[in-house]
Amino acid sequence: MNFYERCWGIERANRVFNEMPKREDVVWNEAVKLNVKHEQWVRALELLREMQYSCMKVKGTTTVRVLQACGKLKALAQGKQIHAHVLRFGMESSVPICNVLISMYAKNGELELAGAVFNSMEDRNLTSWNSIISAYASFGFLDDAWNHFHKLKSSTIKPDIVTWNCLLSGHTLNGSYEDVLTILRMMQIYGIQPNSRSITCGLQSVIELGLLPHGKEIHNYVIRHDLDCDVYVGTSIVDMYAKRDCLDIARAVFNNLKSKNIFAWNSLISGYSFKGHLQDAENLVGQMEDAGIKPDIVTWNSMVSGYSMWGHTEKALDMIHQIKLSGLTPNVISWTALISGCSQNGKYRESLEYFIQMQEEGIKPNAVTISTVLQSCGGLSLLQKGKEIHCLSVKNGMTRDVCVATAIIDMYNKSGSWRSAHKVFKRIHKNSLASFNCMIMGFAMYGLGKEAISLFHEMCSIGITPDAITFTAILSACKNSGLVNEGWEFFDKMSRDYNVTPKIEHYSCMVDLLGRAGYLDETWDFIQKMPLKPDATIWGALLCSSRIHENIEYAEIAAKNLYELEPDNSANYVLMMNLYAMSNRWKDFDHVKELMNSAGLKNGQAWSWTQIDHTVHHFSAGQSTHPDCGEIYFELYQLISQIKKLGYVPDVSCVYQDIDDVEKEKVLLSHTEKLAITYGLMKRKGSAPIRVIKNSRICSDCHTVAKYISMLRKCEIIIKDGVRFHHLSKGNCSCKDCW
DNA sequence: ATAGGGTTAG
Incomplete structure (x- = not known):
């Protein structure tokens, strides 16, 4: 059988097996094991079943092999069948078989069954304990893992490096990085030498926590124990130094690596690229190719991200082109890197264009892409576009993602619709610190100080601790609503009660x-x-x-x-x-x-704009470029004369020119926000609010006019000026005139 | 016979 397997592969071996006239038990067992080895899962199971039907003896080793395969292939149903077979033939007293059953159930996510097998065992060895601890740790049930660890310690068996590594990787996966470092210290106390796997967990934690001194300590340990020849350890060290801005050290470690795989190259390249040393990064890509390693999508994406983040959008785009030239396809990460770079550099329009281009090329956005694009919509206060993206995220079930939900709230706040933001906020099942901060900041932007304060208290009452950003938000809420006493109180409280240094x-x-x-x-x-x-x-x-x-x-x-x-x-x-x-x-x-x-x-240059249907209408100071300019002025004159009857008096002190009051009044009329509001009124359908965006601060006269118009025409007007939002209705403004 | 199997890009 082995001979056939070697020469002609599993198919030939199976054929020979089928043609054998008389087949001994031993041969059957060999056949099953062989099929498992070659991942001929169905065939192996068929054979196993035939053996069971003909009441042949299935050897323990065979059972173990098959169960192993059930774990790897996540074949739970088959695994359960074999478990039944084990019980039928009384093999449940075998420690190795129970061990592999635990592992099989764990790999299939059936922790309860894994636990049941463990509990039913009469004898247990170290592997049994390791299997159950690994099961709990790898699914983040760290309490259960530790409970079993303590039970193990009170028995006569001693935990080994595998036991400890299970705990380490569990905590690493769970993101409890401080605990990883504590466990490493405990290991040394117990005299267990960390091996390369323990070290990679430690390094990952050091990177996440930003503790470079600890990292250097681990690096020394690695050198002392000759662990630096391990590819994973070496790469993790390069990665750590590259991420902590120690590019020279990263490079030195990299140069000393005995074998440089693509991960090591990529770590170094991403370090240089991230720090803005883009030429160095590009040179490294060249060197990597010379060394016979073909840059992969990750390499290129590091370059896209670097260029895009540092504002070189054209070069980033060029990199996307290069990806295609090298026979690869730009993926969602490549595009998101480009889009996010644009957004971070204030190139919101471009970022939205690339978002469209990405979809045209058949790449589907994910949650990160959506959050980034929402930022761009907020940056431009493009409410319609923002709504579209919101719909898209609902359709794709992304609103459960915390980042997306927060980005939606932020987008609505920045696009002049705090009510929509609040609606989304209230609908989130479990609000986080970030979403509270975002909503408090939203209230602050509209001068809704009382609402911001009550949300602050609500947040504290459900046990979320405010951070520095919360206090920036709450203080600017007080500022925008003229709440001096409350502001002082919060300023005192932040360091006294919440330990946040101003x-x-x-x-x-x-x-x-x-x-x-x-x-x-x-x-x-x-x-x-x-x-x-x-x-x-x-x-x-x-x-x-x-x-x-x-x-x-x-x-x-x-x-x-x-x-x-x-x-x-x-x-x-x-x-x-x-x-x-x-x-x-x-x-x-x-x-x-x-x-x-x-x-x-x-x-x-002062400008204002308002969006009607899908068109943005721009009004610039000193220019009468809008095609409907005449009609707009006609309508504005009428509005002004009507609100004068309600008590409006033009505030000529808003004009800083050395001219007489009649002239000043004329200048006031040409303020772009008035034109935009008027146009919005002329074109609006139904009772939708009029939304105007202005690049600089609104003057007191325009503010007054807007209040009167909201009263006269019974409409809501939302104006975003260079600093904040004004939500006007029924003759009042959310900012309560304190700007 | 049986346990752990990792590092890079948004």
Whole structure:
């Protein structure tokens, strides 16, 4: 039989077997084992059944082999049949057979059955214990695994390296990386030498936890125990250094590797690419090819991701082309890398275009792709497109994914529809810290301070601990709703009760909160006492508040710092010019204007847009480019005269030009958000809210006009300005006029 | 006869 197997393979061997006139038990057993070895599963089982029918003796070793195969092939039904056979022929007292039964059930995910077999055993050896501990650990039932470990320790049998490694890999799979390191320490206490498998678990944990010193310790251990010739260990070390930004060390370790497989190359390349050393990464790809290793899809994807993340979209696209040239097909990860890079760099439009292109090439998006694309929709406030993607994710059952759910909430918040965001939020079964943060931030953006605060309390009451991001959200909610006392309270509480040290963004919120409320001296005091060096956000907040409350003294201090910290930000110059204009200080006005000109800066173009059906309508300051321009102005004049009857008085202080009030009133009319709102009113169908996006901050006059229009025409108007959202209805705004 | 079988890209 063996001879035939060697010369002509399993089929020939089976034929010879069938032609044998008289077949002994031994031959039958050999035939079954052989078929299992060649993964001729059906045939092996047929033979086994024939043996059972003819009451032949099936040897223990044969049974073990077949059960092993049932585990590997996840053939639960067949496994159970053999289990029945084992019971019928009284083989259940055999320790090896029970051991393999445990393993078979575990591999098929039947932990209860595995446990039942283990419990029914009269005698157990170390392998039995290892099998059951491995079963529980590999499915994340770590408590059960430890329980059995402790029972084992109180018996006469001693755990070995396999036992420990089962626990290590269980904790690694479960993501409890601190525990992995603790177990490694325990092993040393018990005098068990970690082997290469233990080490790879440890290294993976060190990478996830970002504990480079521990990693170096493990590296030393590896060198001392000659484990660095293990391919997996070597690659993990390269990977660790590459991920922790120690590219030189990573390269040195890599160069010393005895055998360099594709994983090692890829780890190094991804390290260089991720850090933005793209030329080095590309050179490595060349070297890898010279060494006779063909770059695979992972190699190329590292390159796509690097280029795309660092803003070189064209090169990323070029890499996608290269993938095709090398005979491979760009997969969902290649495309997601490209799309995500665009989105992260603010190239939202491009990212949406590539999303379409990806689908045209027959690649289906997954949850990561969807979350990324939703970010792009939010970035552009494209509510319609965002809704489409939301539908797509529902259709594909992706809303259960925490990242997708959070991205949907964020998209609705950023697209002017906090109600939809809230609806999605409430429908999520188990909200996470991230989704709470996202929704609190959403309320904050609309000036819904009370709602944000009550959500904060709800979150704490169900046992979720707020983090630094939660406090940024809650403080900006207080800031956007003018809740000074509440803001102070949260600021005190965060370090006192929640052990979160305030960062610069928290200080910035406080400066904004105090300043806008008019407590400028207190704000100044606060900045002086801050333990951190004030940055542009702090001075920017002070400048804004000083402008609102027309305090030239503080404004000038803030501006002086800002001109140094961000000389290219025209907004700072413009704010200063506004302030001087308000106080009729035209000489100072001209001075700032010169300063701005000499820095080569222009006053940014103001624009607004609104979406009607599937078309985006753009309105730019000083241009009457819209085809329906005449009609829009006609409608606007009528609206203005109607709201004047309701009490509207134009706020000419919003015009910072040295002209008379009649002229100023005309200038007010041309503000782009008014045109966009008017157009939205003209074209809207039914009672859908009018949504307008504006690149800079809305002025107080437009804000007032929008409030009156919402009252007059009984409509909802949602305006996103450079900073936040305004949700207007029935003559009121969600921001309660504190901006 | 029986236990563990890993590392890279979004």
